[in-house]
Structure formats: C-alpha cells, structure tokens
Amino acid sequence: MPIVLCFNPGSNSLKFDLVETEAGQSRASAGKRLLTGGIDNVGKPTEIEIARGDEASRKEPLPAGDYGAMTTAALDALDKLGLPKPDLAGVRVVHGGSDFTQAVRVDEEVLRKIEARAELAPLHNPNSVKVIHALQQHGSALPVACTFDTAFHHTLPEVAWRYPIDREIAKKHGIRKYGFHGLSHRYQMEQFCYLSGTPLEDASIVTTHLESGSSVCAIRNGRSVDTSMGFTPLEGLMMGTRSGSIDPAIVPFLMEHEGMSASEALNFLEKRSGLLAISGQSLDTRILRKKTDERSLLAMAMFAYRVRAAIGAYLAVLGEARAVVFSGGIGENTPEVRGPIAEGLRGWGMQVDPARNTEVMAGDTLLSTPASKLAAWVIHADEGMQLAHECTQATQ
Numbered sequence: 395m396p397i398v399l400c401f402n403p404g405s406n407s408l409k410f411d412l413v414e415t416e417a418g419q420s421r422a423s424a425g426k427r428l429l430t431g432g433i434d435n436v437g438k439p440t441e442i443e444i445a446r447g448d449e450a451s452r453k454e455p456l457p458a459g460d461y462g463a464m465t466t467a468a469l470d471a472l473d474k475l476g477l478p479k480p481d482l483a484g485v486r487v488v489h490g491g492s493d494f495t496q497a498v499r500v501d502e503e504v505l506r507k508i509e510a511r512a513e514l515a516p517l518h519n520p521n522s523v524k525v526i527h528a529l530q531q532h533g534s535a536l537p538v539a540c541t542f543d544t545a546f547h548h549t550l551p552e553v554a555w556r557y558p559i560d561r562e563i564a565k566k567h568g569i570r571k572y573g574f575h576g577l578s579h580r581y582q583m584e585q586f587c588y589l590s591g592t593p594l595e596d597a598s599i600v601t602t603h604l605e606s607g608s609s610v611c612a613i614r615n616g617r618s619v620d621t622s623m624g625f626t627p628l629e630g631l632m633m634g635t636r637s638g639s640i641d642p643a644i645v646p647f648l649m650e651h652e653g654m655s656a657s658e659a660l661n662f663l664e665k666r667s668g669l670l671a672i673s674g675q676s677l678d679t680r681i682l683r684k685k686t687d688e689r690s691l692l693a694m695a696m697f698a699y700r701v702r703a704a705i706g707a708y709l710a711v712l713g714e715a716r717a718v719v720f721s722g723g724i725g726e727n728t729p730e731v732r733g734p735i736a737e738g739l740r741g742w743g744m745q746v747d748p749a750r751n752t753e754v755m756a757g758d759t760l761l762s763t764p765a766s767k768l769a770a771w772v773i774h775a776d777e778g779m780q781l782a783h784e785c786t787q788a789t790q
Contacts, residue, residue: 396789397428398782399472399480399536401465401525405517408433408464408525411778412477415786421584422776422783428477430778433464436521442471461521465528483529483536484785486577486777487522488627489515490542491568497541497788500526504540514572514626539785546576549617554711557625571629573621575603577784578775579611582719585773587616589758592716599717600708602701603775604725606634606677610701612708620711622704628664632700634677637667669693679723683730697724698731702738709742709768717769718744720761726772727755736761736770743767 395414402409412429419425431444439458445451456467484497489511498504505523512519522540529538547555555571557564564570582601587594594616601611608631612620622630622638632638640663648659670677673693675685682690709715718739720732729752736746745766754761754772761770 396481396786397478398482398484398785400484400486400778400781400785401468401529402486402777402781403461403518403521403525405521406434406436408436408461408468408521409778410468411782412472412480413779413782414478415782417790419783419786421588422581422779423585423588425779425782427779429472429475431468431471433468436461436464442467444471444475446475446477461524462528465525466532469528469532469534479534480536482785482789483538484781485522485525485529485538485540486543486781487540488518488543488574489572490544491572492548492570494542494545495548496545497539497784499789500530500538500540508540537789539788541577541781541784541788543574543576544572546580547571547573547611547618547621550619550621554620569625571621571624573609573611573618574623574627575607575609575611575621576618577777577780578603578721579609579613579618579621580784581775581777581780582721582773583613583616585758585775586717586719586771589760589771589773590717590769596716598712598715599719600705600712600715601719601721602705602725603722604631604701604720604728604731605722607636608633608638608701608722608724610704610708612711614712620708628660631704632672632697633668635665635668635670637663637671638700669697672696679728679731683728694730695734698734701731702735705735705739706742709739715742715768717771719771719773721773721775726757726774729754732761732770732772739768739770744770746770 398413400411409432413425413427415425429446433442441453441455443451443453487508491511493507508519579601583597587597597616598614603609609623611618628636630638645659648654673682673690682694732751736744745763746761747763751761759772
C-alpha cells in the first residue's frame with residue numbers, strides 16, 4: 395500500500411497530508427489519511443500545525459521563509475514523529491495548460507513546462523516549483539509526482555474551450571479555456587458515483603467548488619464538458635475578492651477613467667472585487683451570513699444568484715442530469731447560499747428538504763427528497779486525498 399506525502403501550495407499557505415492509498419483503488423476516498431498539516435502566512439514568521447488522527451493538533455513556531463523553506467520545515471517536522479516513511483511525494487500544480495492531461499512523474503522537462511505557465515498562475519505555479527525543488531534536494535530522496543488543476547478539463551470540446559477571437563492570435567498565445575479546481579471536481583464526481591451507486595460512465599452531473607475561489611463544472615458521462623473558470627481563474631463566478639465574468643470593456647474604461655495600468659486594473663478585479671467589494675466588510679461568508687445590513691445581504695444574494703445562473707446554464711449544456719453537488723467551504727457550510735440555488739432549480743425537478751439543508755454544515759449528505767427528479771448532494775471534496783490518488787496512479 396503506497397504512502398504518499400502530498401503538498402498543496404496556495405498563494406500564501408502550504409497544506410500537506412500523509413495518505414496511505416490502496417493498490418488499484420478506483421476513488422480517492424478509499425485511501426486513509428495518516429496525518430494532515432499546514433503552514434499559513436508563508437513569507438512571514440509563522441507556525442506549523444500538524445494533526446494526527448483524533449489527537450489534538452500540535453503547533454510549533456517557524457521563522458519567515460519561502461515555499462522551499464516551508465517544505466523543508468514540514469519534512470523535518472514529520473521526520474520527528476516516527477511515522478511510516480512515504481514512498482512518494484505528490485505536489486499540486488494549478489496550471490498545466492495543454493501539456494498535461496493527468497498526473498505525471500516530475501523531471502526537468504515537466505518542471506520547465508510548469509515554470510512556463512507561471513505568467514497565467516503567478517501566485518501558484520512558482521510556489522509549486524519551489525516545493526518540488528525542496529523535495530528533490532531533501533535527503534529523503536523521495537520520487538516526486540505532480541497533478542494539475544487543469545488536467546480534469548482536457549476533455550472539454552472545442553465548442554466550449556475556444557474563445558470567439560482571432561484564431562491565429564489565440565493559437566500564438568495559447569488563449570483558450572483551461573478550467574481549474576480539477577482535483578475538487580473529479581473527487582466530487584467519483585464520490586457521487588460511489589455514494590449513489592452510479593457507474594462512472596453514467597455520471598452526468600453539475601459539480602460546484604464554492605470557496606474564496608469558486609467554479610462550476612458540467613460533467614457528462616464522467617467527463618468534464620464545460621467549466622466556469624477559463625484562461626485564468628478570474629473568469630466565471632463572483633468569488634471572495636474576484637469579480638468573475640464581467641463586460642471586458644470595463645477594463646479599458648477603468649484604465650482611461652481611473653488612470654489604472656493594465657496590471658492595476660487586473661489587481662482591481664482580482665483583489666478588490668467580489669464578496670469583499672459588494673459587502674464592504676468581508677470576503678468570508680461565515681461572517682457575512684450573520685450580518686443583516688443591506689450590503690452584506692446583497693453580497694450573499696448576488697453570490698447565490700450567479701452560482702444558480704451558472705448551474706442552470708450547465709444543466710442546459712448537459713440536457714439531462716442526475717444531480718447537482720455542492721462542495722467547498724461555502725457549498726458545504728452555507729445553507730443561505732444553497733437554499734436560493736435549490737429554489738431556482740425547482741423547474742428542473744429539484745426538491746430539497748428545508749430542514750436538512752439548514753442542518754447540514756459538512757460531510758457527504760443527500761439534501762433532496764425521494765421525490766426529487768434532480769438530486770442535490772453535499773460532498774466534502776478532499777483535495778489532499780485526490781492528490782494522493784492521482785499521483786499514485788501516475789507512478790503505478
């Protein structure tokens with residue numbers, strides 16, 4: 395049974411998991427997590443937190459350092475715990491472009507291609523490269539594999555991935571829809587099939603990853619056929635600080651009338667928009683759901699509306715679907731978002747038990763009633779387990 399040490403670098407955090415996978419397992423949830431941990435505020439004096447089983451988590455201070463230093467700190471901390479030695483290290487990479495359709499073993503060519511995509515994922519791909527370098531330089535000499543958030547969406551048909559712009563310019567610069575959150579969407583699909591007894595080839599569903607970064611995915615017969623994020627993770631839904639899809643003419647308008655540069659206009663849409671901008675208070679729905687002021691209520695309503703609109707569009711893309719799956723911190727923990735979305739899908743035959751929707755705040759749960767023609771599920775998408783599963787598959 396291979397043991398995989400997984401690293402999931404974010405824009406300012408590093409999560410890690412130690413996962414025991416079963417030989418030949420068909421879904422990520424068949425594995426067993428031995429340990430989980432994380433480091434927040436990378437680049438500043440911080441602390442490492444490690445939790446094993448039901449034991450209370452342990453925290454230790456760490457000096458400031460980059461992602462390479464934090465990876466080494468995590469490896470050193472794990473060495474002291476006397477855990478089973480991992481057979482493989484796995485690293486999440488956000489942007490693999492068109493180069494990668496599945497997890498791969500890391501070599502110099504793979505690293506070069508990851509670095510080449512840094513322009514499109516500047517807050518993520520360079521961090522993944524630093525993690526990989528630290529793993530390669532560590533005395534444990536673990537083989538390293540990586541998996542890509544874009545890989546699950548390589549099955550998008552051209553009608554979905556191509557933008558209606560000049561073909562030669564698009565080809566020259568690789569401008570197309572790539573999609574992201576592939577680890578989450580694939581986990582949701584495979585777990586839905588397991589829980590509902592649906593064969594993978596019959597899985598026609600809409601999955602949602604709703605967090606500070608959010609996306610929706612249309613899955614037909616077990617394959618991604620459309621997704622809301624595109625060339626970059628800025629396209630699509632309203633998010634924590636990101637605007638999502640807006641009229642593109644707004645960008646040059648801001649540049650002309652607010653004196654913004656291109657990078658400043660992009661920063662405005664990525665860091666100063668979304669739930670934070672509309673509420674004027676927070677990007678966190680755990681805070682906003684408790685507020686009763688007009689701006690907070692509007693922010694929550696707009697978020698739910700745009701998710702509902704995207705789900706409706708993808709139900710039309712699929713033609714027929716078995717279920718809608720809610721996942722991510724918002725999807726799992728915010729009945730105030732799920733409720734309006736489910737109400738808007740009544741025309742598709744969705745009937746959600748209001749009491750169950752109010753009560754469910756985590757875990758894998760069927761929200762819809764037996765009479766519902768379109769099922770509604772809450773599924774906890776475990777990206778650490780999915781990372782271990784995919785990297786194990788790549789090395790067998």
